Amino acid sequence: MHHQLKRRCAKLAVTGCGCLLLLGLVVGIIVLAGTSGVKGKIYGFCKNLWTVIPKQVQLPQEVNLPAELGLPESIRLPRLPNLFTISAQEQILLGREVAQKEGFDSEAFIDTRVESVGMRLVHALPIEYRGPAESGGWAWRFRGLRTKNGSVNAVALPGGKIFLYDGLITLIEGDPNQLAAIIGHEMGHVVEEHAAKQLRTEGLLQKASQLVLENAGGEAESPQSQVIKTIAARMGKRIAQMQLSQAAEFKADSLGIRFMKAANYDGAAFITVLSKLDQISVQRKGILSGVFSTHPPTDRRTQEIQEMLNSPVEKAY
Numbered sequence: 155m156h157h158q159l160k161r162r163c164a165k166l167a168v169t170g171c172g173c174l175l176l177l178g179l180v181v182g183i184i185v186l187a188g189t190s191g192v193k194g195k196i197y198g199f200c201k202n203l204w205t206v207i208p209k210q211v212q213l214p215q216e217v218n219l220p221a222e223l224g225l226p227e228s229i230r231l232p233r234l235p236n237l238f239t240i241s242a243q244e245q246i247l248l249g250r251e252v253a254q255k256e257g258f259d260s261e262a263f264i265d266t267r268v269e270s271v272g273m274r275l276v277h278a279l280p281i282e283y284r285g286p287a288e289s290g291g292w293a294w295r296f297r298g299l300r301t302k303n304g305s306v307n308a309v310a311l312p313g314g315k316i317f318l319y320d321g322l323i324t325l326i327e328g329d330p331n332q333l334a335a336i337i338g339h340e341m342g343h344v345v346e347e348h349a350a351k352q353l354r355t356e357g358l359l360q361k362a363s364q365l366v367l368e369n370a371g372g373e374a375e376s377p378q379s380q381v382i383k384t385i386a387a388r389m390g391k392r393i394a395q396m397q398l399s400q401a402a403e404f405k406a407d408s409l410g411i412r413f414m415k416a417a418n419y420d421g422a423a424f425i426t427v428l429s430k431l432d433q434i435s436v437q438r439k440g441i442l443s444g445v446f447s448t449h450p451p452t453d454r455r456t457q458e459i460q461e462m463l464n465s466p467v468e469k470a471y
Contacts, residue, residue, distance in 0.1 A: 272296030
């Protein structure tokens with residue numbers, strides 16, 4: 155009994171010391187973070203730490219203490235920035251940066267049909283897809299995009315900026331139901347955060363984080379904000395033409411149909427759009443630009459969409 159008590163006391167002592175050291179480290183980081191010359195060293199330490207921690211590992215946000223210590227049973231730790239994730243608000247910032255740096259904003263034009271259909275879909279969005287309340291929801295914006303050769307494409311940037319190329323608008327003759335099919339699909343990519351997930355999968359967030367941390371100093375701008383701007387500056391074109399997995403494309407199809415039904419559009423128009431894209435790809439090789447040229451085979455998509463249209467909503471989605 156005496157030996158067991160000694161072992162228990164020793165274990166409590168080690169645990170207590172460990173907790174105190176951890177709290178001391180956190181407090182030290184907080185206190186010194188604003189000190190000139192120290193900030194870069196802290197970031198350098200964090201960089202080395204983050205690069206060796208596997209991406210799937212989640213660091214604890216609280217420490218549970220034994221009741222025998224006479225301290226609170228759990229202590230909440232300050233939330234340190236995770237440079238390998240990107241929040242909804244940061245996706246909105248990234249989308250804005252990419253739109254500006256890649257010339258989307260300068261070549262965009264207002265098409266009342268595109269804008270009207272897009273906002274009608276937004277107003278019908280199920281609550282779980284409306285975006286972060288703290289930022290007022292996703293920053294939706296729907297525009298046409300001028301091209302030199304009438305390219306057929308559509309682009310959904312992180313955060314909610316969606317552009318339909320002029321060749322695509324001409325192809326579907328501004329039909330509201332077909333516009334809803336295309337815009338709904340692109341909205342599916344936004345709400346599922348496919349671009350942000352792909353950035354993490356490809357390790358691009360980690361690379362951009364390392365670039366920023368290596369040059370960190372006493373800047374007032376937050377490291378995460380610098381990461382977003384670094385990604386936009388160096389990888390903007392890649393984001394705009396990101397090739398997503400077939401699973402992501404099929405998910406965007408299913409959500410697009412759900413959004414269309416919620417806004418009282420005809421989901422069958424989705425198949426009409428696919429048929430037109432298939433025909434024009436045969437007639438004018440190379441006309442399909444960017445992501446449209448790498449979408450899953452039309453036959454399979456048509457089959458999947460038809461099954462969704464024929465299935466009850468609760469089973470299809």
